[in-house]
Amino acid sequence: MDFDLTDEQRLLKDSVDRLIADAYGDFEKRKRHQSGPGGYSHELWSNFAELGLLALPFPEEEGGIGGGPVETMLVMEAIGRGLVVEPYLDTVVLGGGFLRCGGTAAMRAELMPQIADGTLTLALAQLEPHSRYCLNDVVTTARREGDAFVLNGRKVAVLHGDSAGRLVVSTRTAGARADRHGITLFLLDAAAPGVTRRGMPTQDGLRAADIQLEEVRVPAADILGEVDHGLALLEQVVDIALAALCAEAVGVMEDLQRSTVDYLKTRQQFGVPIGSFQALQHRAADMLVAVEQARSMALYAAMMAEEPDPALRRPALSAAKVQINQSARKVGQEAVQLQGGIAMTFEYKAGHAFKRLAMIEKTFGDTDHHLNAVSEADSLVEAE
Amino acid sequence: MDLRFTPEEIAFRDELRRFFRSEIPAEIRRKVAEGRHLSKEDIVTSQRILHAHGLATPNWPVAWGGKDWSPVQRYIFTEELQRAAVPLPLQFNVFMVGPVIAAFGSEEQKRRFLPATASLDIWWCQGFSEPGAGSDLASLKTRAEKRDGKYVVSGQKAWTTLGQHADWIFCLVRTDREAKKQRGISFLLIDMKSPGITVRPVLTIDGSHEVNEVFFDEVEVPAENLVGEENKGWDYAKFLLANERTGIARIGMSKQRIARAKRLARDTEANGRSLWADPDLRRRVAAIEVELKALEITQMRVVAAQRQRDADKPDPASSILKIKGSELQQATTELLLDIAGPYAQPAPEHEEGRNEPDGDGLDAIAPLYFNARKVSIYGGSNEIQRNIIAKAFLGL
Numbered sequence: 001m002d003f004d005l006t007d008e009q010r011l012l013k014d015s016v017d018r019l020i021a022d023a024y025g026d027f028e029k030r031k032r033h034q035s036g037p038g039g040y041s042h043e044l045w046s047n048f049a050e051l052g053l054l055a056l057p058f059p060e061e062e063g064g065i066g067g068g069p070v071e072t073m074l075v076m077e078a079i080g081r082g083l084v085v086e087p088y089l090d091t092v093v094l095g096g097g098f099l100r101c102g103g104t105a106a107m108r109a110e111l112m113p114q115i116a117d118g119t120l121t122l123a124l125a126q127l128e129p130h131s132r133y134c135l136n137d138v139v140t141t142a143r144r145e146g147d148a149f150v151l152n153g154r155k156v157a158v159l160h161g162d163s164a165g166r167l168v169v170s171t172r173t174a175g176a177r178a179d180r181h182g183i184t185l186f187l188l189d190a191a192a193p194g195v196t197r198r199g200m201p202t203q204d205g206l207r208a209a210d211i212q213l214e215e216v217r218v219p220a221a222d223i224l225g226e227v228d229h230g231l232a233l234l235e236q237v238v239d240i241a242l243a244a245l246c247a248e249a250v251g252v253m254e255d256l257q258r259s260t261v262d263y264l265k266t267r268q269q270f271g272v273p274i275g276s277f278q279a280l281q282h283r284a285a286d287m288l289v290a291v292e293q294a295r296s297m298a299l300y301a302a303m304m305a306e307e308p309d310p311a312l313r314r315p316a317l318s319a320a321k322v323q324i325n326q327s328a329r330k331v332g333q334e335a336v337q338l339q340g341g342i343a344m345t346f347e348y349k350a351g352h353a354f355k356r357l358a359m360i361e362k363t364f365g366d367t368d369h370h371l372n373a374v375s376e377a378d379s380l381v382e383a384e
Numbered sequence: 385m386d387l388r389f390t391p392e393e394i395a396f397r398d399e400l401r402r403f404f405r406s407e408i409p410a411e412i413r414r415k416v417a418e419g420r421h422l423s424k425e426d427i428v429t430s431q432r433i434l435h436a437h438g439l440a441t442p443n444w445p446v447a448w449g450g451k452d453w454s455p456v457q458r459y460i461f462t463e464e465l466q467r468a469a470v471p472l473p474l475q476f477n478v479f480m481v482g483p484v485i486a487a488f489g490s491e492e493q494k495r496r497f498l499p500a501t502a503s504l505d506i507w508w509c510q511g512f513s514e515p516g517a518g519s520d521l522a523s524l525k526t527r528a529e530k531r532d533g534k535y536v537v538s539g540q541k542a543w544t545t546l547g548q549h550a551d552w553i554f555c556l557v558r559t560d561r562e563a564k565k566q567r568g569i570s571f572l573l574i575d576m577k578s579p580g581i582t583v584r585p586v587l588t589i590d591g592s593h594e595v596n597e598v599f600f601d602e603v604e605v606p607a608e609n610l611v612g613e614e615n616k617g618w619d620y621a622k623f624l625l626a627n628e629r630t631g632i633a634r635i636g637m638s639k640q641r642i643a644r645a646k647r648l649a650r651d652t653e654a655n656g657r658s659l660w661a662d663p664d665l666r667r668r669v670a671a672i673e674v675e676l677k678a679l680e681i682t683q684m685r686v687v688a689a690q691r692q693r694d695a696d697k698p699d700p701a702s703s704i705l706k707i708k709g710s711e712l713q714q715a716t717t718e719l720l721l722d723i724a725g726p727y728a729q730p731a732p733e734h735e736e737g738r739n740e741p742d743g744d745g746l747d748a749i750a751p752l753y754f755n756a757r758k759v760s761i762y763g764g765s766n767e768i769q770r771n772i773i774a775k776a777f778l779g780l
Contacts (some may be wrong), residue, residue, distance in 0.1 A: 001393065001456050002386045003688045009385070070385050261778045281774035288773055289704050296681035297674075303387045322674045375663070375670035380677055381642045 003299070005070075012071055015051055016078045023047070024082030027349040030205070033085055038121075038163025039207035040086040048086065049118035057096050058112050069240070069302040073247040077298075080251020083352055085206055087121050087160035093244045095122025097237040098168050098187065102225035107187060111166070123164035123190075125155035125211050126234070133369040135170070135238060136231050137178045140213060142171035142186065149173070149223075151186065151194075151216040159363075161209030162199025164190055169213070174228050185230040188218045204359040205352060235310060239317045242364050243305035246298040246324045249360045253291045253327060256335040256353050260284060263339045280338060287334050294327035315377035318370035325367040328357040387681070389456070397460045404468035407433055417469040417640060418745035419717075419752035421592050424507075424549045430471040431504045440473050441502045443627075445486050448498045455687040466636025476508040476545075477501045479631055480624050481554045484571065488612035488620050497573070509547040511555035511574070511598060512621065514540060519768050521556070522565045522618060526600060528557040528572060535559075535572060535605040537580075540597060543762075547583055547596040550576050560615050571617035573609040580604070588758075590751035591731070625764060626702055632763050633709030635680050641716035642673060648723045648744065659723060672715050679708045703769040703776075710759040710766060717749075717756040724749045 005013065023044050024030060033041035048054050056071055058064020065071070072093060079088055096115060099108055114120035131137035140153025151171055161167065167190050175182030190197065194216035197209045225233040261284055264275030274280055301320035307313040332354040336343040343350040361367070374380065389397065405413075412426045434440040442461055444450030453461070465472065473479075482501050485493055500506040517524040526539025537557055547553065553574050560568030576583070580603035586595045612620055646669065652659040659665060686701045721728055728750045760766045774780040 001389055001684060001688065003685055005385060261780065264778075264780055275774075275778075275780040278771070278774075281778075281780045282767065282770040284778055284780060285770035285773035288777060289707055292682055292701075292704055293675065293678040293708065296678045296685060299385075299387060299685075300677065300681055302385075319674045319677055322671070323678045371667050371670050371674075372663075374674060375666040378646075378666070378670075380670075380673040381639050381646075 005074075009070060009074060012067075013074045013078075016053065016075050019047060019051060020078040020082040020084060024084060027083075027347075027352075030083060030085065030352075034205055038087075038160070039201065040163075042118075045086055045118050048088070049116065052116075053088070054092055054118055055112070055116035056092060057100055058116065059100070062108060062112055063116060064112065069243055069305040072240075072244050073298065073302045076244045076247035077251035077254070080248035080253075080356075081255045083205070083252065083255075083349065083356055087123070087163070089241060089244055089248070090123045090160040090164065091115060091121040094124045094237060094241050095164075095166070095168065097240045098122075098124075098185070098224050098233070101236055101240075102185065102233040103187070104221065106221065107224075111187075114165075120165045121160065121163060122166050122168065123158050123161040123209075124237075125158045125161060125167045125169045127155060127157050129154060129156055133365045134178060135234050136180045136183060138170050138172045138183055139177055140169065140171045142173050142184055142218070144173075144220075145217075147220050149184075149186065149218050149220065151188070151213045151218060153213050155211040155213070157202075158209045158211050159202070160207055161190075161211055162197055162207050166190060167195075167211070168224065170230065170234055180231050182228050183230040183234065184227050185224040185233060186218050187222050187224050188216065192216050192218070202359065204356040232310065235314065238364055239313055240305050242317045242321055243298070243301035245360055245363060246294075246301045246320050249324045249328050249357060250291070250295050250298045252353050252357050252360070253294055253331045256331055256350060256357075257284075257287055257291050259350055259353075260287065260335045260338050263342075267340075283334055283338060287331050287338075290327040290330045294324050294331075297323035311377075312379075315374055315379050318365070318373035318377070319380060321365055321370045322367055322374060325361045325370070328361055329367075332357040387684070389460075393456055393460060396457055397464060400461060400464040401468065403437070403439075404465060404470045407437070408468070408470045412471060413469040414745075416471055417644060418748045419641075419720075419755075420745075420748045421594065422471055424546075427471055427474060428504050428507075431473050434470075434473060435503050440504075441478050441482060443479065444482055444498075444502070448482075448486050448494065449502050455690045456684075459684065459687045462631060463636040466634060467640055469640055474504060474507065474546075475631075476510050476550075476554075477504065477506070479627055480510060481508050481573075483627055484554070484611060484620050484624050487623065488571075490608075492608065493573070493611065506551045507546075507549050509544050509550035509553045509576075509596075509598075511541040511544060511553045513543045515542050518542075519765055521621070522569065524556055524558060524569065526555065526557050527561065528559050528570060528605070530559070530607070533607050535607060535610070537572070537574065537600045537603040537605055540599050542595075542597055543586075544583070544596045544598045545594055547576075547598055548585060548593065552576055553598065554611075556617050556621055559617075563615065566618040568615055569617040569621070570614050571611040571620045572605055573611060574600075574603065574605050578603045578605070588755065590754040592751065592755065594755075632702070632759075633679060633683055633705040634713055634759075635676060635683060635709065638672075638676055638709075638712050638716050641713075641720060642669065642676070645669065645716065645719045645723055648720070651744070652723060652725070654725075665723075669719065672712065672719065675708070675715075676712055679705070679712060682708070703764075703772045706763060706769050707760075707766050713759050714756050717753040720749045721753040 052065050055064040056067040060066040142149040142151045167188050169186045171184050173184040194214045196212040199209045202208050267274050297320040304313050304316035335350050336354050339350050342348050431440050441449050442451035446452050514524050528535040528537045555572045556569050557572050558568050559570040580601040582599040584597045585593045588594055649660040724746045727746045
């Protein structure tokens with residue numbers, strides 16, 4: 001057991017923290033980044049590429065950095081602290097995860113360099129109007145025609161789906177609506193004929209798209225993983241993304257905890273700093289407890305994210321998400337309450353952090369969903 | 385970074401698992417598992433078995449019978465001890481006065497007290513709280529006046545746990561009434577057989593005799609029983625209390641109770657099926673397990689951080705462990721009570737608060753729930769812990 005970072009990890013953390021502090025330290029800058037094409041800063045994205053962050057999870061022999069979940073965690077924490085709007089989770093963690101875990105040699109050779117140098121972004125088109133948190137509830141179809149497949153269906157709230165160059169799409173190639181078997185993943189060109197994208201902002205200042213697929217022809221060579229057996233790959237990569245999201249949430253919470261304590265020390269009422277009131281001190285202390293519990297589970301998530309046995313991995317990631325969600329709700333709400341009216345205003349960072357936490361809660365499974373998963377697995381504490 | 389145990393640590397854990405289950409009498413472990421009060425003999429028997437194998441005082445300096453264990457090994461030891469429902473070594477001896485004497489006592493005191501403290505030939509109790517000094521411990525009034533090379537002690541101590549069994553008491557006493565309140569306190573070791581000491585039992589809401597009041601009426605204490613320097617007792621007390629808090633999360637104990645709750649729920653019928661088939665109950669258990677898992681990792685982080693700190697200096701993060709650990713201990717006893725349901729009601733005839741065991745131990749569940757309300761009060765109440773976090777961590 002060892003919680004220490006290696007020298008390389010420490011260097012990575014320092015350089016990422018510096019980059020994010022420069023680009024996002026002044027909260028006004030976030031608005032400028034959001035006004036870029038696709039809702040993010042392409043200049044900053046190039047900086048990410050220069051630092052090697054966009055090649056982070058790819059193997060060294062394929063030109064990557066060979067980073068694992070701990071490296072991703074360090075980057076995502078910094079992304080959380082800055083409320084970064086660039087599509088790192090979608091492109092590098094999710095998109096890169098699919099390539100790394102399920103991409104063909106040809107795909108990897110073609111696309112990994114394009115992701116690494118910042119020219120290609122990706123998005124996961126998985127959510128459907130009725131699927132909620134069930135990854136295997138898929139009605140988008142893919143029917144075989146010769147050596148290609150033809151896709152039809154609708155995907156919603158595809159994060160950064162309006163600007164992505166390629167889309168990972170879950171489809172049904174066999175079985176009934178919620179069967180675990182019969183799901184196939186495609187990596188399709190977002191500009192392919194029959195793809196209609198309607199972009200929109202999300203509640204927390206990112207971008208998303210509603211995507212209609214109408215008779216979209218995709219060559220069989222663009223299948224990720226195996227036909228009809230795509231669910232295990234989808235679950236594997238979503239678990240990697242869950243660990244990353246947990247780390248991002250910890251970064252957001254850490255920043256909210258810091259700004260709240262700063263506010264308590266500086267805001268004067270009744271002639272004293274309001275942090276001298278015990279009622280507020282205790283709430284700030286409880287926020288810290290919630291952040292530390294979340295941090296512990298983000299570490300647990302990072303440790304379990306690459307576990308090959310889904311029977312061990314999935315409940316662990318669910319447990320982590322339950323804790324993250326519960327801490328996120330408490331810390332977000334308390335930060336707004338303790339910072340008071342100012343935190344209700346649009347120009348102040350805390351309210352945006354609160355909103356990001358609320359949306360993270362709803363990404364890849366809310367508290368009820370994951371609590372069910374933990375209780376069904378029943379594996380955290382063995383019975384007598 | 386790697387949160388997994390090494391193969392050596394796993395072997396260490398497995399050996400302890402085997403040892404605890406094969407060497408500590410099953411009847412004693414059963415009482416612990418059911419949350420029953422232990423007799424003096426139970427506690428002495430268990431600690432002497434540990435002591436015979438060099439395992440009673442692993443947290444002490446090696447020269448005085450401690451183990452040169454890594455923080456991880458110490459963590460595994462405590463965890464497995466609790467998971468196996470082995471009685472904790474007597475807290476007052478092993479985690480409180482022992483480390484204080486080892487760190488601040490004279491060589492003479494170490495030789496005189498440490499071996500007998502480890503083997504439980506001396507049973508210690510703690511004389512800190514007073515009727516008027518609870519959370520505000522430094523306002524204590526029991527005074528010790530130096531007369532003819534002796535201290536003469538008068539006053540009253542409260543909440544003296546298991547003082548009815550004690551041979552000695554370690555006390556905070558006021559030796560300087562003029563000084564600022566923390567400054568005038570000294571740490572004295574007092575023989576419970578000294579003339580002028582009266583112990584009066586206080587029954588707690590679960591009907592047990594766990595705590596006492598101890599009265600001191602002109603009790604003479606030899607000057608050599610002062611630990612460290614006069615008027616420095618507050619520093620030693622802070623050292624002791626912070627030590628107490630690092631072990632206070634009781635994660636292994638909460639796991640053991642969750643495991644028991646699951647078994648009871650499986651064996652309990654409700655609406656014609658097993659209570660464990662109720663998804664609401666299972667989600668509630670899952671929620672407790674998640675928080676406990678998080679706390680376990682928080683505890684490991686504190687343990688790992690100890691390697692970077694002065695070994696004698698506990699981590700201030702212990703306040704987080706105290707708050708969450710006590711909340712989860714209480715949550716597990718509530719869970720047991722709710723699973724026992726109406727069958728928790730009967731309280732068989734008892735003597736000194738010790739119920740007769742029945743098959744499932746249901747009779748002991750309500751007392752356990754009642755008794756567990758203390759854990760968010762003792763060791764520095766959870767509100768005091770929040771004060772500590774606000775001041776020491778957050779700078780408020």
